Amino acid sequence: MSCIGRFAPSPTGPLHFGSLLAALASYLDMRSRNGEWLLRIEDLDPPREQPGAVDSILHTLDAFGLHWDGPVIYQSTRLKCYQDALEQLLDQGTAYRCSCSRKQLRTRGVTGLYDGHCRRHPPSASASCAVRVIHPQAEQQFHDRIQGFRTYDWQNDRGDFVVFRRDGLFAYQLAVVVDDAAAGVTDIVRGSDLIDETPHQIALQTLLGYSTPQYAHIPVITNPAGQKLSKQNLAPAIDPGQRQQLLLRALSLLGQKPPADLATASRDELLSWAITHWNITAVPGTLSLCEPET
Ligand SMILES: [Zn+2]
Known part of the structure; x- marks a missing residue:
């Protein structure tokens, strides 16, 4: 191959x-x-x-x-390809819209892991939104050819992550x-x-x-x-x-x-x-x- x-x-x-x-x-x-x-x-x-x-x-x-x-x-x-992927994630129900501003996050005391607020309370269709991916349940492991085995804890360390930003830019993760x-x-x-x-x-x-x-x-x-x-x-x-x-x-x-x-x-x-x-x-x-x- x-x-x-x-x-x-x-x-x-x-x-x-x-x-x-x-x-x-x-x-x-x-x-x-x-x-x-x-x-x-x-x-x-x-x-x-x-x-x-x-x-x-x-x-x-x-x-x-x-x-x-x-x-x-x-x-x-x-950008069209990223938009298609974003819609696929939303259609599958594996991502959701999030309207939280930095200020709102601060007010709720969210400093690291996102608290899932917009997953439980979807924002209105007209709100300007980011899109977050629902994090996997299991730990994420992979083998790196130089750094060896790595393990990541989604639940306690990563949380739901942004693939589209509120300012209208696609996140690095998705584009890559x-x-x-x-x-x-x-x-x-x-x-x-x-x-x-x-x-x-x-x-x-x-x-x-x-x-x-x-x-x-x-x-x-x-x-x-x-x-x-x-x-x-x-x-x-x-x-x-x-x-x-x-x-x-x-x-x-x-x-x-x-x-x-x-x-x-x-x-x-x-x-x-x-x-x-x-x-x-x-x-x-x-x-x-x-x-x-x-
Ligand atoms: Zn939110």
Whole structure:
């Protein structure tokens, strides 16, 4: 069976080293198995997007030799598909409309788990509403290829979760699940900052009748202050001019052991070695170290 992976950045800024690591791991995992590697731009939240970020991301991936298959998929063009999935969930009775504002939640003392108010008292048809999915009864377990077995307690820890926001935006969870299923994605390799989103995505796959891909969450690098490198805390953009050094460093951090004679290799020689020798079982579960030299 052929495998399909993907890299799915949000256009909130240029790629930083942490996203390069995720892109590279996902790319190598597919190319080492002759799989396809897709690129999806997660542009569902316009206020958070930065002009020019898409071009910058595409240019950087290209400069690092991480060439994707097929056209770039833009989530902003797929709203109809998300709407169809949302209606399926509502029609099945596995989701319900919720009109609770933050203020109402606060007044009722709801700080973490949603209290199910709108499930018992459906809001009027005209109210502006979010849509929540009724959480599964059983614990959610899955096996991650890097992080091992994970177990989540819906009842006490997660509750009914939002798939459509009151402000009219589709939630990340729903869009990702619909897109991965539509593209036939079999393998998701991404940063471990997203691992706690996985149970919601598996629950949605089950409710929507999709198959569940394999998951692998690579470690997130933290800076000396213990914050993860992200566009939000202004991790430096990566410099394609230093791509060989950055690729070597990324491979080492991913637990791969490029031989010393690759120190002067070209980008394509490095990638070719990495595809041949990719070993996901060598990727460490956590990475706490100082900022990469960019
Ligand atoms: Zn509500």
